[in-house]
Amino acid sequence: MTGKAMPTLTIxxxxxxxxxxxxxxxxxxxxxxxxxxxxxxxxxxxxxxxxMCMVEIERLPKLxxxxxxxxxxxxxxxxxxxxxxxxxxxxxEFLLINHPIDCPVCDKAGECFLQDYYMEYGLYTSRYLEExxxxxxxxxxxxxxxxxxxxxxxxSRCVRFFDEVSGVKRLGIxxxxxxxxxxxxxxxxxxxxxxxxxxxxCPVGALTDRDFRFEQRVWMLKHGDAVCPFCARxxxxxxxxNEKSGIQINDRRVYRFRPRYNPEVNGYWMCDTGRYGCxxxxxxxxxxxxxxxxGKRIIPVVxxxxxxxxxxxxxxxxxxxxxxxxGLIVYPSVTCETAGAAKxxxxxxxxxxxxxxxxxxxxxxxxxxxxxxxxxFPNRRGLxxxxxxxxxxxxxxxxxxxxxxxxxxxVIGDDxxxxxxxxxxxxxxEAEGVLILQKSTAGPEDEFARMILPSVMSLExxxxxxxxxGKAQQFKAVVSPFGESLGSGDILARLARAxxxxxxxx
Amino acid sequence: METVKKEKRxxxxxxxxxVGEVVKGLAITGRHFFRNLFIHTAHLFGxxxxxxxAVTVQYPEERRVIPAGYRARHRxxxxxxxxxxxxxxxxxxxxxxxxxxxxxxxxxxxxxIEKYPVEFNIVLDRCVMCGLCVEACPVDxxxxxxxxxxxxxxxxxxxxxxxxxxxxxxxxxxxxPKTRHG
Ligand code: SF4
Ligand code: SF4
Ligand code: SF4
Ligand code: SF4
Numbered sequence: 279m280t281g282k283a284m285p286t287l288t289i290x291x292x293x294x295x296x297x298x299x300x301x302x303x304x305x306x307x308x309x310x311x312x313x314x315x316x317x318x319x320x321x322x323x324x325x326x327x328x329x330m331c332m333v334e335i336e337r338l339p340k341l342x343x344x345x346x347x348x349x350x351x352x353x354x355x356x357x358x359x360x361x362x363x364x365x366x367x368x369x370x371e372f373l374l375i376n377h378p379i380d381c382p383v384c385d386k387a388g389e390c391f392l393q394d395y396y397m398e399y400g401l402y403t404s405r406y407l408e409e410x411x412x413x414x415x416x417x418x419x420x421x422x423x424x425x426x427x428x429x430x431x432x433x434s435r436c437v438r439f440f441d442e443v444s445g446v447k448r449l450g451i452x453x454x455x456x457x458x459x460x461x462x463x464x465x466x467x468x469x470x471x472x473x474x475x476x477x478x479x480c481p482v483g484a485l486t487d488r489d490f491r492f493e494q495r496v497w498m499l500k501h502g503d504a505v506c507p508f509c510a511r512x513x514x515x516x517x518x519x520n521e522k523s524g525i526q527i528n529d530r531r532v533y534r535f536r537p538r539y540n541p542e543v544n545g546y547w548m549c550d551t552g553r554y555g556c557x558x559x560x561x562x563x564x565x566x567x568x569x570x571x572x573g574k575r576i577i578p579v580v581x582x583x584x585x586x587x588x589x590x591x592x593x594x595x596x597x598x599x600x601x602x603x604x605g606l607i608v609y610p611s612v613t614c615e616t617a618g619a620a621k622x623x624x625x626x627x628x629x630x631x632x633x634x635x636x637x638x639x640x641x642x643x644x645x646x647x648x649x650x651x652x653x654x655f656p657n658r659r660g661l662x663x664x665x666x667x668x669x670x671x672x673x674x675x676x677x678x679x680x681x682x683x684x685x686x687x688x689v690i691g692d693d694x695x696x697x698x699x700x701x702x703x704x705x706x707x708e709a710e711g712v713l714i715l716q717k718s719t720a721g722p723e724d725e726f727a728r729m730i731l732p733s734v735m736s737l738e739x740x741x742x743x744x745x746x747x748g749k750a751q752q753f754k755a756v757v758s759p760f761g762e763s764l765g766s767g768d769i770l771a772r773l774a775r776a777x778x779x780x781x782x783x784x
Numbered sequence: 785m786e787t788v789k790k791e792k793r794x795x796x797x798x799x800x801x802x803v804g805e806v807v808k809g810l811a812i813t814g815r816h817f818f819r820n821l822f823i824h825t826a827h828l829f830g831x832x833x834x835x836x837x838a839v840t841v842q843y844p845e846e847r848r849v850i851p852a853g854y855r856a857r858h859r860x861x862x863x864x865x866x867x868x869x870x871x872x873x874x875x876x877x878x879x880x881x882x883x884x885x886x887x888x889x890x891x892x893x894x895x896x897i898e899k900y901p902v903e904f905n906i907v908l909d910r911c912v913m914c915g916l917c918v919e920a921c922p923v924d925x926x927x928x929x930x931x932x933x934x935x936x937x938x939x940x941x942x943x944x945x946x947x948x949x950x951x952x953x954x955x956x957x958x959x960x961p962k963t964r965h966g
Contacts, residue, residue: 382873382922383898415895492889492899495874 285351290358296349303331303344306357313357314366314395316481317433318345321546322442328433330395332365333357341365366399374404376411378428386483388496392431413459419449420468422488422550423477430460430484436476443547444472444648460484471650474553475546478536489554490534494520499533502756505743506535506552507611507736508694510653512745513537513544513552517737517756531757532559532737543749549650551698558697558735559757563720565732566761576730581762581772588729589776591712592628595686601629605675605684608666609636609691610655613741614750616766617657617664620690623770625666627779632684633669635661636691637705651746654695656736660744672705679709686712690766692719692735716769718760732763739765850931850956855915857932858906858945859953861925868951870925872901876917884910885917904947908935931956 284295289306296305301324306313316328326346333344336354341362344355356362373392381387413427432451437460440448448466451458462468468476477487499518506513518534535556537548568584569576579587595603606624608617624630636655643652661667678684687707696702697719707713707723715724716731724730736743738759744750759765764772798804816838823837841848850856861869872889890902917926930953937943 380898382875383871415898416891492872492891495878497878498874 283351285349285353287349287351287353287355289355300349301345302333302335302342302347302349302353302355305349306344306355311357313344314391314399315345316391316431317435319435319438319479319546322435322438325434325438328431329369330366332362332369334359334362363399366395367401370396370399371401371405373431375406376413376428377431378426380429384426384429384483385486385491385496386429386480390483391481419462419485420473422554423468423473424486424488424491425460426484426486427459429482431482432458432460433481435479435481436460436485439476439479440468440470443475444470446470449476471549471551471644471646472547472648474550475537475548487534489557493530494518494533503538503753504535504737504756505656505751505753506548506555507656507743508552508555508654508698509549509649510651510655510658510746511544511649512656512743512749512751513548513649514540514751515548515552517556519757521757530560532556543745543751544649547649549648551650551654555698558719559737560760561697561719564718564760565720565730565763568732568762569724569727569730571728576724581764584729584731585769585772585776588714588731589773591686591714591728592688592773593777595712596628599685602631603683603685604628604630605632605634605670605679605687606630607634607636607672607675607687607689608661609689609693610653610658610661611691611694611736612661612766613657613736613739614660614664614744615741616690616770617661617666619767619770621664621666623774623777623779624688627774627777631669632675632678633666634672634675635667636693637672640695653746654698656694656745657743659746659748660742660750663744676705676707679707679711682710684709684711686714688714688716689723690716690733690770692717693721696721716766718763731769732761733766733769734759734763738763739767850933854931855913855918855928856956857908857930857935857953858911858917858926858928858950859930859955860901860904860947860950861927862951868901868904868925868947869923870901870904870921871897871923872899872904873922875920875922876926879916879920881914881916882910882912884908901947904950906945906950907943908945909937909940909943927955929955 285298286293286295287305289302289309289311292309292311294305294309296308303313303315303318313331313333315331317325318331324345326343329343331344332341334356335342335347374396377392381390381393384390387393415426415428417425417427419425434451437449437451440446448462448468448470449460450463451460453459474487477485499520502517502519504515504517506515514537516536516538517532518536519532521531522529533556535548535553537544537546539546567578568581570579570584570587592604606620608620625633635658639653641652643654644650645652675684675687679687689707693704696704704722708726712728713726714729714731715727716733718733718735737756740754742750742752820838823832823835826832827837863869872887874887874889877883877885877887884907886903886905887901888903889899892898892900915928918928
């Protein structure tokens, strides 16, 4: 090797210079040449145990594993020769000796490495005549993770995830050779806040997720890019969804959140709170239509009426008591665009000064160095940037509201931490005045609301979140709005129009 | 392939008169009508059994034999203990071109079975009777061998064939429905 210089190697006729210390598989990945692998993962340590990534290197008599072989200057690598294909076929034949091949009922089918590689290199006719070993089928490793021992290829990705990323040793591979099996250490259960990641990591269907298990076949799902709205980190996610045709049994549209690689924000991972937050999108508690209180009853109305009545109420209070008697609470669950629209409408046009951006971060909340932040809202920074914060604090507004000093309180956004944790108390908005809620999901405060304007969740609209580090992340709507709900910005624009304000600026 | 254009034969004088040709046509129709009327009446009295009348099947009193492989209404096959054989793999909804099969899977109490259909609906008025679902099933759990060809209902809801209805149906078994020739 030529000292510190970048070694240049040739893979399948393409040459590339890589950082000293890189391996052949890393160089191939950079060239876009895919080398099959089970155990290798760019974010985990290299073990070279699956032997799937064998490549032929000129001047070396035997095949080498691409994940452990360092790239050396002048190296010439071939990844598709007959010798390599033979080796891959033999490895797959070994792996399938006791594999159940129950792909039709396996949740991983369609995104399974073993299945994909076998379609490409497989032997197709089994030469195995002996009795197959049966192992544990439905083996519960934790509240969310179920294991199928027969499907495991012992790649140890899950073991290394707990050792190296989430930091607690929980899983291990026990016994030796053909008898090896994966299990938790005695007394351990998988209940980390990051457990769900091992299901994505597992190259086969050995680890499955209770939340997604049996819900849908992966080939029926469409994928959309989004930003997780459940904490200030703003992890990048892929949303697997399937919008329904109306006669289907299952009303669920969003089936799964998976982390999407972004080295700047979340790397390859996401936390379980965010992952299982996907349930909130199609929750039965979502508000489907505008609701208005008439006496003791709450009745659904059409949007036109809703907007007109809301505008009328706001106008009334402003004319009679002045804008000092209006309070505005914007939860940091809304996008920067909505925050901007709220500021223009309420602060700039209507002169409302009692503005708050929700409630302070709960200091006792869980936080760690991996991803999870104490602040369970996605866009506190965004609201600051939009110039909404720095006004009253929420406690003051709620105090004034309780004492009847405020005649009208307009609340935009959802109390997301409460959506995830139903036990968490929500601030009580009980008072005499007019409470108007613009939000997506029903909550205990609805009881006191005069009007409820259903708005979409962040997955259903375009927008931007700014995470705690100040990184602005733009995203596009993935699924269509739930029921009749409208985008938050759209509602505010309609309100502005009904109030007779310039719609260009509001 | 070459296309050959055939010259149209021009009509003769008598043919152009029209009336004669109409009478000829009516004579043919009438001959068959009276012949069949006679033969069917004779059959009614047990006579002339060896002579065949027209091909008409006297449905619904008579039914034709449904040939093997005919795609009639679906059924779900049961295991020996009566539970569905279907493993809720959702391959039939995947292949179904009419998207009329809906399966919801549930955890089976038997660890060897993995999952089973908690709900299984075939929306029959959408179905195009293509039989692809039968081909796709890896465990031969769905079949179209009930021999039931009558599918009518007063209500769309009645076309939704639910799991237990599908499980309750049986294959067409001998003795086959009575037919005129067999
Ligand atoms: S792990 Fe892969 S190969 Fe094995 S049954 Fe599941 S889909 Fe099939
Ligand atoms: S359970 Fe999956 S990730 Fe873990 S060792 Fe087995 S195959 Fe690898
Ligand atoms: S017969 Fe064809 S259209 Fe009907 S349910 Fe089966 S696959 Fe669908
Ligand atoms: S293909 Fe067969 S086993 Fe799979 S869901 Fe349909 S009927 Fe059930």
